[in-house]
Amino acid sequence: MKVLMVGSECTPFIKTGGLADVLGSLPQALKSQGVDVRVVLPKYENMDDEWKRQLIHEEELTTPLGWRQQYAGVEYIEYEGIPVYFIDNEYYFKRSNLYGYDDEAERFVFFNRSVMEMLVSWDWTPDVLHCHDWQTGLLPVFLHTHYKEVEKFQGMKTVFTIHNLKYQGIFAQSVLHDLMDFDEGMMREDTLEFFGNINFMKGALNYADFITTVSETYAEEIQTPYYGENLDGVLRMRSNELVGIVNGIDDQNYNPMKDDSLAFPYRSSLIKKAQNKMWIQEQLGLPVRKDVPMIGIVSRLVEQKGFDLIGRVIDELLYHDDVQMVLLGTGEYQYEQMLQWVQDRHPTKMSTNIRFSESFSRQVYAASDLFLMPSRFEPCGIGQLIALRYLSAPIVRETGGLADTVKAYDEKTGEGNGFTFANYNAHDMLFTIRRAVELYHEPASWQNLIKNICKSKFTWKDSASQYMDLYRSMFE
Structure with a gap:
């Protein structure tokens, strides 16, 4: 089984929240069960220099972005036996923060499209493309539209994991043509349309083969109006392909007996x-x-x-x-x-x-x-x-x-x-x-x-x- 994990942050390289812990730990656990797993991230400016110095330049891509063609570098490091790839473009990612910019749509359309272009160029093709949160929500969409004729992608499955439904990647309709190279046909309820705008996460919910979220109860809750953030209808429609899997923790990293931060290590005392x-x-x-x-x-x-x-x-x-x-x-x-x-x-x-x-x-x-x-x-x-x-x-x-x-x-x-x-x-x-x-x-x-x-x-x-x-x- 070959799995490519794609996300916007991952420990120990870059972290703002729990998503990074999942991308840092789940691949290791899958590897121990025999999976050939790899990870792809953006290359951010505020990664520690110790990691940047170890990156190996793998290849250069030309990423289509609407009417533009943008440079995308691919850099690589192997961390604890897991190949980790970084999509490099200083215009989009050489910034002081990970998120919160006016051109957020352009940055992550670029990231998603660059991942697809990288997969086209690779000899290695995953069986499962596992996407995490709205920043990767266009990957299932692109796979079934712009890249649906790519022969080696036939049979590839997609899983989309919701880490927090509140953050969906909602942008103006103009992004559709200007950045994604889609026409008005993609402004439908069963694609990307969301109250006159487009919604990256909704695209993933409509196009992914399977949807997961990070606990069983949350999987039930988000199918209700109170927790559903206006996507509960889509989630109810996909309920047969929606499951909750509770995150774990790294019990070696979080071990009070071996924790150097503690004045008095202990096990059960x-x-x-x-x-x-x-x-x-x-x-x-x-x-x-x-x-x-x-x-x-x-x-x-x-x-x-x-x-x-x-x-x-x-x-x-x-x-x-x-x-x-x-x-x-x-x-x-x-x-x-x-x-x-x-x-x-x-x-x-x-x-x-x-x-x-x-x-x-x-x-x-x-x-x-x-x-x-x-x-x-x-x-x-x-x-x-x-x-x-x-x-x-x-x-x-x-x-x-x-x-x-x-x-x-x-x-x-x-x-x-x-x-x-x-x-x-x-x-x-x-x-x-x-x-x-x-x-x-x-x-x-x-x-x-x-x-x-x-x-x-x-x-x-x-x-x-x-x-x-x-x-x-x-x-x-």
């Missing part, structure tokens, strides 16, 4: 975990107390992540309850300011850290007893998976991947690995936090919860097996 809590309390100027439950938050500070709920009840929690909270993240100004003010009002209970640091995030996971993630929607989520790995009990809203990976602890049966609430409601969240804090002070129940958490395994090996089953099913 709550004593050593408590030492990490006291260490971070000292570092942050919080009262050093082993007995106080610490709630960790590592997150982008945006509405999707539930910060409206947190803002509504955080003062009530910190005024009345004996807890500490440590937050790490950046995001929207209103939430950054709100959380900074919370620290000003509760300096002995709240540490607000408006920045991001990979090593400090791991220290927060290791130090926290509870990990709060009250998302309005969450396609998969990685924070709760890392929290489980570091023995921090997640407190989550029952949505998307959070619902699939965190099960509410039941004191009668002793089953469950965290705490959950269903409604997007601040006081439901507060009640759940208080229930978790109450359980923390019941040693026997807490020990049993930790035992359950130790058994919670979400590895890429399991996810890769499900993708393998999917790939094979398309050829049966």
Whole structure:
């Protein structure tokens, strides 16, 4: 089985979010199951120089872009046995950020078309072209239109993975002819048309052989108007070709026993975990107390992540309850300011850290007893998976991947690995936090919860097996 993964970011080369973690880990897991897998990315300016220096120039392409012909370089590196290719064009990708430019449509039409031109030139042809998020959404479209007569592409299958339906790649209709070389015939509901504009992701949903998203619950949710972002109708039509596969985490990378970021490495010892809590309390100027439950938050500070709920009840929690909270993240100004003010009002209970640091995030996971993630929607989520790995009990809203990976602890049966609430409601969240804090002070129940958490395994090996089953099913 030969698989080409195409995405807009990938660890360790370039990252803004969870998509990069998937592109960095899933190919390795597939390779271990015998797949010949390769990865293609744009070559961005802000890749670390250490990677740029190792790139080998492979070939030069001429990419058709409407009435223009644009240069596309192909550069290559082998990383841990995986061939990774980079599409190079300084006009489009030599910029300080990955996304957010006025010519975003042109940049990613170019990227998609260059990938197709590269495949035409290669001797190696994938069985499966696996595309990730809207930035690659035109690949299934191009395969079935501009490249449908290419002999070696006959029989190639496409899989499109939705990592977050909210971001779709919606642009003006003028892009259709000017950049894609399509006529008005592609302005139909079963192609790219979307309320008078064109939609890259909708194109993928219409043309891909199979659609996946990153959890079973999210696959169900996005077929409803509330979560469907105006694409729920298309997704309901494709429901027979839509599945959810939960992302894994690299359990060797996220391993509290071997994590160099931690002051006190541990496997399952709550004593050593408590030492990490006291260490971070000292570092942050919080009262050093082993007995106080610490709630960790590592997150982008945006509405999707539930910060409206947190803002509504955080003062009530910190005024009345004996807890500490440590937050790490950046995001929207209103939430950054709100959380900074919370620290000003509760300096002995709240540490607000408006920045991001990979090593400090791991220290927060290791130090926290509870990990709060009250998302309005969450396609998969990685924070709760890392929290489980570091023995921090997640407190989550029952949505998307959070619902699939965190099960509410039941004191009668002793089953469950965290705490959950269903409604997007601040006081439901507060009640759940208080229930978790109450359980923390019941040693026997807490020990049993930790035992359950130790058994919670979400590895890429399991996810890769499900993708393998999917790939094979398309050829049966």
